Amino acid sequence: MDDHLLKTRAHNLTSISHNAVLLADPDCPGVSANWFEPHYWRGKATPVTAGGRGGAWFITTEANEMVLRHYLRGGMMARFSERRYVFTGFQRARSLAEFKMLQTLREKGLPVPRAIAAYAVKCRGLWYEAAILVERISAAEPFPESPNLDQAALWQEIGRIIRGFHNEGLDHVDLNCDNILVAQDQVYLIDFDRCRFRIEGSVDASWKQSNLDRLRRSVEKRCVCIPDKRREQLWQHLLHGYCL
Ligand SMILES: Nc1ncnc2c1ncn2[C@@H]1O[C@H](COP(=O)(O)OP(=O)(O)O)[C@@H](O)[C@H]1O
Ligand SMILES: [Mg+2]
The missing domain is CATH 1.10.510.10 (Transferase(Phosphotransferase) domain 1)
Incomplete structure (x- = not known):
């Protein structure tokens, strides 16, 4: 993934370059685009085997227990492109939408994991890829x-x-x-x-x-x-x- 991110802490949450957006909880300092790559974590990332469609990893560091999820298509479109979606603006990127929804749900007192960060990167042509990091619910x-x-x-x-x-x-x-x-x-x-x-x-x-x-x-x-x-x-x- 491209890591040309320009920090715009004035907005507290958003870091933007011409082709990538990173939205992070301000209580989780140091988040970068690398965090969305399982190989960046080496032995600290383990694929999730229970549930899901295979694009999720548990990540265990000294500071955090997280779940990384790449957005993957199911059904017919998966044959065409498993992880790319048509880009219609960062506002509508799936990872950012889910991040904001998790925050709203937590504010309402509903039991959901804390959102740590969301990432979306525009690829060549009309496409983008997306990923999200959420707090792992321990012993769940x-x-x-x-x-x-x-x-x-x-x-x-x-x-x-x-x-x-x-x-x-x-x-x-x-x-x-x-x-x-x-x-x-x-x-x-x-x-x-x-x-x-x-x-x-x-x-x-x-x-x-x-x-x-x-x-x-x-x-x-x-x-x-x-x-x-x-x-x-x-x-x-x-x-x-x-x-x-
Ligand atoms: N916050 C979390 N805490 C613990 N386990 C999780 C958490 N989020 C996801 N998982 C595990 O990862 C699996 C896949 O995650 P999910 O968000 O459902 O993605 P998908 O179904 O699109 O692959 C879940 O069924 C669950 O086993
Ligand atoms: Mg699921």
Whole structure:
């Protein structure tokens, strides 16, 4: 990646050159474009094996425990270009959008990881690449891997947490089991790429049902170790937590 960054600390958060933007939490000094390259970290970067599509690394330094994620396409377009997106302005870069969304969600008191930094670099032609660094939630695992998977209380809590996000208008367009992390008894949502805030009070709330339907399909796939009947009961506990 190009590292021609011009620091503009006046804006506190943004560093810009003609072809790259870096947005960083001011409490994390020293962030540079190199931080978004796994090989820069040598042995300190380990590919994430649970959940996700293979573009994420855990990074452990003395100062931080982080997750680095490169934005990768799925589906048909991945064959064409796995990591490049059409550039329509840095304002709309996916990494920057997710960084700002994480900050907003945390300000609202919702359980999401802290955003450390976001990067976008314009490539030749119409394309750009993007990456984000977030704080690693310690001892967290995707919810199907939780030792409490068979506990009604966990499913109810997941429902309650999802409802909290919905109450703030957050439409999580990829609400699957791997985007729900459990650490001790705390439930977090992650992976807000392409998510959006819906206008409060909007009559059409079908997006909320779509989120739940998406999760339901994921539960059917990821929680096969639970017998069908029990899985259905647990799902009802999730809905109960959502409706409380
Ligand atoms: N903040 C975090 N703390 C701990 N683990 C994380 C965190 N963010 C991501 N992970 C792990 O990395 C996986 C992939 O990350 P995610 O943000 O969902 O990207 P994607 O699904 O696009 O690959 C998650 O399923 C989870 O296992
Ligand atoms: Mg994910």
